[in-house]
Amino acid sequence: MTAAAHHGTVLQVCPLLPTLETALAAHHHTVRLAELPDPEGYLRDRGGEVAAAVTSARIGVPDDLMDALPGLGAIVHFGVGYETTDVARARARGIDVSNTPDVLTDCVADLAVGALIDVMRRLSAADRFVRSGAWTSAAFPLAAKVSGKRVGILGLGRIGRAIARRLEGFGAELLYHSRTPATDVDYAYLSSPTALAAACDVLVVAVSGGGATQGLVSADVLDALGPQGHLVNVSRGSVVDEPALVSALVKGTIAGAALDVFAHEPEVPPALLELDSVVLLPHIASATHETREAMGELAFRNLHQFMTEGTLVTPVPTAPVPRTAG
Numbered sequence: 652m653t654a655a656a657h658h659g660t661v662l663q664v665c666p667l668l669p670t671l672e673t674a675l676a677a678h679h680h681t682v683r684l685a686e687l688p689d690p691e692g693y694l695r696d697r698g699g700e701v702a703a704a705v706t707s708a709r710i711g712v713p714d715d716l717m718d719a720l721p722g723l724g725a726i727v728h729f730g731v732g733y734e735t736t737d738v739a740r741a742r743a744r745g746i747d748v749s750n751t752p753d754v755l756t757d758c759v760a761d762l763a764v765g766a767l768i769d770v771m772r773r774l775s776a777a778d779r780f781v782r783s784g785a786w787t788s789a790a791f792p793l794a795a796k797v798s799g800k801r802v803g804i805l806g807l808g809r810i811g812r813a814i815a816r817r818l819e820g821f822g823a824e825l826l827y828h829s830r831t832p833a834t835d836v837d838y839a840y841l842s843s844p845t846a847l848a849a850a851c852d853v854l855v856v857a858v859s860g861g862g863a864t865q866g867l868v869s870a871d872v873l874d875a876l877g878p879q880g881h882l883v884n885v886s887r888g889s890v891v892d893e894p895a896l897v898s899a900l901v902k903g904t905i906a907g908a909a910l911d912v913f914a915h916e917p918e919v920p921p922a923l924l925e926l927d928s929v930v931l932l933p934h935i936a937s938a939t940h941e942t943r944e945a946m947g948e949l950a951f952r953n954l955h956q957f958m959t960e961g962t963l964v965t966p967v968p969t970a971p972v973p974r975t976a977g
């Protein structure tokens with residue numbers, strides 16, 4: 652697409668950060684699709700006026716919505732993930748796509764390390780133990796040491812690297828698997844997710860979602876992780892075979908898991924709710940005031956630059972790279 656200013660409507664696909672919504676309305680003719688009395692009628696009668704769509708990483712722009720917007724030139728995602736939008740399909744139509752990388756890396760990495768400590772030292776379980784009154788009649792069971800453990804990072808992208816850097820401070824022995832070996836790190840490279848799981852005490856999942864990684868953490872990977880192994884997932888629920896994970900946790904064939912994401916959010920498998928070996932989080936890896944505002948600012952910059960200059964600040968890469976989403 653030739654870089655040029657675009658005139659037309661900005662379609663806000665779903666509710667977004669309030670400050671982002673305010674900026675969109677203040678600078679561009681913005682229509683909030685979810686608030687329209689007849690969204691289908693609007694798309695039928697005026698969908699051709701939409702030049703750009705702003706959406707969340709969770710919602711994306713589904714194929715049927717994309718088809719209803721013949722003049723669409725850009726899809727702007729609030730979030731690092733974009734697997735909910737068919738990027739190849741969009742590009743085939745000349746539609747540019749952006750996301751908000753980097754600005755959430757630190758918070759996602761912070762949470763991954765916090766969740767790792769929580770599940771291994773059983774912090775949340777210990778909190779429940781005290782609140783229930785159980786401490787008055789029994790000692791809390793021993794937990795697992797964190798420092799010095801072998802930690803496998805599945806997906807050594809921006810977030811995977813940030814997690815690894817933090818864990819260096821714990822004296823962790825770091826291993827990783829990515830689609831291709833990195834040439835600028837000293838961490839040991841393993842040839843497959845199963846090999847990585849077999850070699851580590853903790854497997855931290857930090858790859859992208861989407862079809863290419865669907866079920867990447869399979870029953871075989873969980874078996875390789877073993878009864879003393881822990882899983883931490885700050886990526887996407889789709890990356891883990893959730894039924895296999897539930898089975899492994901219920902049977903004790905892995906020691907525990909810390910999960911910020913699930914296959915069918917906000918639904919969580921009921922069996923996990925009963926397990927003290929699992930830390931359950933409501934997809935909050937990027938959920939800090941500072942990071943969400945930075946994501947909103949970057950999303951607005953992408954939209955505004957497209958509408959005024961015809962280009963994006965952070966277009967998504969041509970080929971998917973290891974990353975996570977918040």
